[in-house]
Amino acid sequence: MEFKETREEYSMEIKYATTEDITAIAAVEAECFPPAEAATEEEFIERVKYYGNYFWLMYEDRKLIAFVDGFVTDEPDLTDEMYEKAAMHNEDGAWQMIFGVNTIPECRKKGYAGQLIRCAIEQAKKEGRKGLVLTCKDKLLHYYENFGFVNEGVSKSVHGNVVWYQMRLTL
Numbered sequence: 001m002e003f004k005e006t007r008e009e010y011s012m013e014i015k016y017a018t019t020e021d022i023t024a025i026a027a028v029e030a031e032c033f034p035p036a037e038a039a040t041e042e043e044f045i046e047r048v049k050y051y052g053n054y055f056w057l058m059y060e061d062r063k064l065i066a067f068v069d070g071f072v073t074d075e076p077d078l079t080d081e082m083y084e085k086a087a088m089h090n091e092d093g094a095w096q097m098i099f100g101v102n103t104i105p106e107c108r109k110k111g112y113a114g115q116l117i118r119c120a121i122e123q124a125k126k127e128g129r130k131g132l133v134l135t136c137k138d139k140l141l142h143y144y145e146n147f148g149f150v151n152e153g154v155s156k157s158v159h160g161n162v163v164w165y166q167m168r169l170t171l
């Protein structure tokens with residue numbers, strides 16, 4: 001996947017993650033989540049190693065402004081263990097998990113995260129997945145419902161000591 005849109009005033013690119021992106025990914029994550037919830041640079045090194053093609057990164061003028069990431073598994077529910085163990089990725093898995101939807105504060109409410117979520121959905125369809133699963137806080141339930149995700153109630157996840165809701169989009 002390589003998407004580029006170039007205009008005189010700016011250049012926009014969506015791509016998969018490589019090791020060269022890790023520092024930028026960790027910096028965006030740190031801007032978007034409190035420390036108890038944010039993945040570390042070391043965790044992103046492992047994630048990119050195992051599933052770099054399941055990171056959808058949006059760059060504007062060579063600056064990372066947004067990304068979505070998560071691995072593929074046969075497990076139907078998102079668990080806290082998945083955040084910590086990138087090796088659980090199963091290329092042939094049935095479910096695309098979404099671990100993070102990140103947009104730097106100054107670029108929010110412009111549809112960038114939505115574009116990346118649609119990239120993840122399209123890739124899951126092309127790869128024959130059963131669907132996508134994510135967790136979110138209650139204030140974002142309506143946002144993900146716009147993409148067809150259904151609220152399944154409070155998640156088993158207690159990541160960062162927060163109440164999360166599991167949402168599923170069945171394809």
